[in-house]
Amino acid sequence: MAALAIGQPRGAAYLGAQQRFGFLLTVPALVAYGVLILYPFLNSARLAFYRSTLMAPEPVFRGLENFEQLFGDPDFLLSWLRTLVFVGATTALTVALGLGWAIVLNQGFRGARVLRSLSLLPWVMPSAVTALLWAWLLHGQYGILNAALLTLGVLDQPIAWLATGAWAMAAVVLAKTWLSTALVMTFFLASLQTLSSEQVEAARLDGAADRHVIRYIVLPHVRNTLLVVLVLQAMGNLQQIDVIYAMTGGGPVRATSVLSIEVYKTAFQNWNLGRASAIGVLWFLTIAIPAGIYLRTLFRE
Amino acid sequence: MGNQRNRRTGPMAVLRHLLFGVALVAAPALAEDVVFIGWSQTEVGLKPTLEKIFAGFQATHPRDKLEVIGFPFGQMEQNLVLRRRNDQRMDVAQLQERWLPPFVAMNALYDLNQVIGADVLAARYDPDLLKLGQINGKQVAVPFTAGAITMVGNRKVLDAAGIKQPPRTLEEFTAALRKVKAWNKDVIPFGFSTKGISLIQVESTIVFWAFGARFIDEQGKVLVDSPQARDALKYLVDLVKEGLIAKGNDRFDTRKIFANDQVAFFFDPPVVRGFVRAQAGGPAADAKVMILPVPTLKAGDTPRGLLWAHFLVMFNQGGATGARDGAGAQLLTAVGMDAATQSVLWRETGQIPTLKTTLAEVGKDPYIQDFLAAAKTARWDETTFFANGAELRQIIGEEVEAAMLGGKSVDDAIRTMARRLDTALKAAR
Numbered sequence: 001m002a003a004l005a006i007g008q009p010r011g012a013a014y015l016g017a018q019q020r021f022g023f024l025l026t027v028p029a030l031v032a033y034g035v036l037i038l039y040p041f042l043n044s045a046r047l048a049f050y051r052s053t054l055m056a057p058e059p060v061f062r063g064l065e066n067f068e069q070l071f072g073d074p075d076f077l078l079s080w081l082r083t084l085v086f087v088g089a090t091t092a093l094t095v096a097l098g099l100g101w102a103i104v105l106n107q108g109f110r111g112a113r114v115l116r117s118l119s120l121l122p123w124v125m126p127s128a129v130t131a132l133l134w135a136w137l138l139h140g141q142y143g144i145l146n147a148a149l150l151t152l153g154v155l156d157q158p159i160a161w162l163a164t165g166a167w168a169m170a171a172v173v174l175a176k177t178w179l180s181t182a183l184v185m186t187f188f189l190a191s192l193q194t195l196s197s198e199q200v201e202a203a204r205l206d207g208a209a210d211r212h213v214i215r216y217i218v219l220p221h222v223r224n225t226l227l228v229v230l231v232l233q234a235m236g237n238l239q240q241i242d243v244i245y246a247m248t249g250g251g252p253v254r255a256t257s258v259l260s261i262e263v264y265k266t267a268f269q270n271w272n273l274g275r276a277s278a279i280g281v282l283w284f285l286t287i288a289i290p291a292g293i294y295l296r297t298l299f300r301e
Numbered sequence: 302m303g304n305q306r307n308r309r310t311g312p313m314a315v316l317r318h319l320l321f322g323v324a325l326v327a328a329p330a331l332a333e334d335v336v337f338i339g340w341s342q343t344e345v346g347l348k349p350t351l352e353k354i355f356a357g358f359q360a361t362h363p364r365d366k367l368e369v370i371g372f373p374f375g376q377m378e379q380n381l382v383l384r385r386r387n388d389q390r391m392d393v394a395q396l397q398e399r400w401l402p403p404f405v406a407m408n409a410l411y412d413l414n415q416v417i418g419a420d421v422l423a424a425r426y427d428p429d430l431l432k433l434g435q436i437n438g439k440q441v442a443v444p445f446t447a448g449a450i451t452m453v454g455n456r457k458v459l460d461a462a463g464i465k466q467p468p469r470t471l472e473e474f475t476a477a478l479r480k481v482k483a484w485n486k487d488v489i490p491f492g493f494s495t496k497g498i499s500l501i502q503v504e505s506t507i508v509f510w511a512f513g514a515r516f517i518d519e520q521g522k523v524l525v526d527s528p529q530a531r532d533a534l535k536y537l538v539d540l541v542k543e544g545l546i547a548k549g550n551d552r553f554d555t556r557k558i559f560a561n562d563q564v565a566f567f568f569d570p571p572v573v574r575g576f577v578r579a580q581a582g583g584p585a586a587d588a589k590v591m592i593l594p595v596p597t598l599k600a601g602d603t604p605r606g607l608l609w610a611h612f613l614v615m616f617n618q619g620g621a622t623g624a625r626d627g628a629g630a631q632l633l634t635a636v637g638m639d640a641a642t643q644s645v646l647w648r649e650t651g652q653i654p655t656l657k658t659t660l661a662e663v664g665k666d667p668y669i670q671d672f673l674a675a676a677k678t679a680r681w682d683e684t685t686f687f688a689n690g691a692e693l694r695q696i697i698g699e700e701v702e703a704a705m706l707g708g709k710s711v712d713d714a715i716r717t718m719a720r721r722l723d724t725a726l727k728a729a730r
Contacts, residue, residue: 054383140548164706269695271689
C-alpha cells in the first residue's frame with residue numbers, strides 16, 4: 001500500500017504495484033473458485049477417461065471407453081435430445097410469458113403493485129415444494145386437474161399425466177415455467193420502466209395499434225434484455241434437476257431423463273463415476289455454447 | 302481406517318493404550334458420540350415408536366451423545382456409500398439385505414461375532430435368521446426384521462366385491478381383479494407399482510417367478526430371454542391395458558390408497574400393517590389387512606414371495622469403535638437385540654421380531670404366521686449377491702416399466718433387458 005501513497009511518481013513501478021494490488025484483491029475469489037469449482041471440474045473431466053466406480057478402490061485408465069459407450073447407447077443420445085426439448089420449450093415459454101406479464105404489469109393500473117408482488121411467489125417458493133405441488137395437481141388418482149376435468153365432463157376416466165411420456169415432459173416444462181416466469185418478468189419490467197411513455201403516446205397518435213407498439217417500440221427496446229434473459233434461462237434450464245427429479249425421477253421410461261438426471265443416476269444409482277463424468281463433460285460442452293454467447297454479449301455491452 | 306489406526310504402534314502409542322486400558326478398568330466407559338443412520342424412523346408407521354426407543358437409549362446412556370440421522374429409503378444406499386467414501390462416522394446403520402454385498406466388498410463392516418460375541422448372538426437368534434446376515438464366514442449384520450414381500454389383500458374391499466376365497470392361481474387372481482373393477486371402477490384392483498424403478502423391479506420379480514421365469518443364475522448367466530419371462534411381462538402389460546393396474550403409483554402411494562380402501566391387492570413386506578394403522582386409525586384397521594400367498598401359475602405350484610429383511614450393521618469408519626462395551630455396540634444391542642424393544646415394535650407397528658424370545662412370545666399371532674409361511678418358500682432377489690446389483694435392478698425395472706407403460710413391446714423389452722444385463726455383468730467382471 002505504501003507504493004500507492006499520494007505523491008509517488010506515476011511510472012512503470014506504480015502501474016506494476018497497482019496491477020499486483022489488483023491481483024491480490026482477486027486472490028480470495030480465485031482460491032474459492034479453484035477449490036470449489038476448478039479442481040472438482042478438472043478432476044471430474046479426468047475421471048471421464050477412467051473406469052471408476054464408487055465401490056472400487058482405484059480408478060483404472062480406459063481412454064475414450066466411456067465416451068464410446070455413451071455414443072453407442074441410443075438411450076443416452078435420446079436423453080440429449082430430451083434435454084434440448086426441455087430447454088427449448090421451457091425457455092421459450094418462460095420468456096414469452098415473462099415478457100407478456102411484464103407488459104401487463106407495466107400498464108400502471110390499480111393493484112398492479114400488489115399483483116407484481118404476488119407474481120413473485122412462485123419464484124420465492126423452494127423448487128422441491130413447487131415440484132411436489134405440481135405432482136399433486138397432476139396425480140392420477142387424487143389430482144385436482146383430473147377431478148376438475150372429470151367434473152366438467154371433459155374426461156370419462158382419470159389420466160395418469162405423469163405416467164405418460166409426452167404429458168410428463170409437458171408437466172415438467174410447465175412446472176419449471178411457472179417457477180421461473182416471475183424472475184424473467186422482473187427483468188423485462190425493469191427494462192420496460194425505462195421506456196419513454198411519450199414515445200408510446202406519439203406512436204398511438206400516429207395510429208399505431210397495440211401490436212404495432214409491441215413490435216416496433218417495445219421489442220426493440222427490450223432487445224438486449226431479451227438476449228440476456230434467453231441465454232440465462234437456457235443455461236439455467238440446462239442445469240435443471242430438482243424440479244424434474246422430484247416430479248418424475250426422470251421417468252416414465254426415461255421420458256424426462258435429461259442430462260442432469262442421467263449424471264445423477266449414473267453416479268449415485270449405478271455408482272459409475274467414470275461414465276457419469278463423461279456425461280458431465282458432454283453436458284458441460286452443451287452448456288458452454290449458450291454460456292459463450294452470453295459472455296460475448298456481456299463483454300460487448 | 303481401523304487398520305490404519307492399529308498400525309500406529311510407536312512407544313507413545315503403546316503408552317497411550319496402556320493408560321487408556323488402566324482408565325477403562327478404573328472408571329466407567331468414556332463418553333462417546335454415537336451415530337445411528339436409518340430410514341424407518343423417517344417413515345410414518347415407525348417414527349413415533351423408534352423415536353421413543355432412541356430417547357430411551359439416550360436416557361440410559363446420558364454420557365454418550367446419540368445422533369440419529371434419517372434418509373428416505375430411496376436415498377439411503379447412496380448416502381451410506383457417500384459417507385463411506387468420505388469416512389464420515391456411522392456407528393450403527395439400518396441396511397436392506399441387497400445392500401450388504403457392496404459394503405462387504407468395501408470391507409466397511411465390523412464382524413459382529415467379534416464385537417457382540419458369537420455366543421451372545423447364537424443365544425438370541427435362531428440360526429436360520431442369523432445366517433441371513435453372514436457373508437464370507439463373517440456375521441456382518443443382525444436381522445432387525447425379516448419376512449417376505451408377498452400379496453396383501455384388503456378384506457373390506459374383497460368382501461364388498463364378493464370375493465369369498467383368496468385367489469390361489471393367477472387365473473383366479475385375474476378373475477378377482479375383474480370382479481373388483483366391475484364392483485367399483487374407482488377402486489384399483491391391483492396396486493402394482495408403475496412408478497419407481499426399484500419397486501417395479503421387486504414386484505415384477507415376484508410375477509416373473511410365478512410364471513417360472515428367472516433373470517440371472519448364481520454364476521451371472523442371463524436367463525431372462527425366455528418364453529416364461531415373455532408370458533410374465535405380457536400378463537402385466539395386459540393387466541395395465543385392461544385397467545386392472547393403475548398407472549402412476551408406487552408402493553408408497555398404494556399404501557395410502559389401500560388404507561383408504563381404494564386398493565384390493567398389492568405386494569408388500571410385513572411393515573404394511575404399521576402403515577395401515579398410521580393411515581387408517583390405529584389397530585382397529587388391522588382386520589382389513591390380509592396376508593396371502595403369491596398366486597401361482599398352476600394349482601399346486603409353490604408360491605414364491607421375495608425374501609425381505611432389514612439388518613442392523615456396525616460400520617468401521619470415521620472414529621466408530623468396535624469395542625464390545627462401546628457406545629456403538631450398546632446402541633445396536635438396545636435397538637436391535639433387546640426383547641422388550643422388539644415387543645414394543647411388534648405391538649405398536651407390526652414389525653416382525655427376530656429374537657428367539659420375542660418370537661416365542663408373539664409368534665403364534667396369525668399375522669406373523671402368515672408372513673413366516675410366505676418367507677419359508679420365498680427366494681432372495683437374484684441380483685442381491687452381485688456387486689453391481691443396483692445397476693442390474695435398474696435395468697430390469699426400466700425395461701419392465703417401458704413395456705407396462707407402452708414404450709416398448711414385450712419382446713423388445715425382454716431382449717433389451719437380456720442384452721443390457723449381459724453387458725453389465727460382463728463389465729463388472
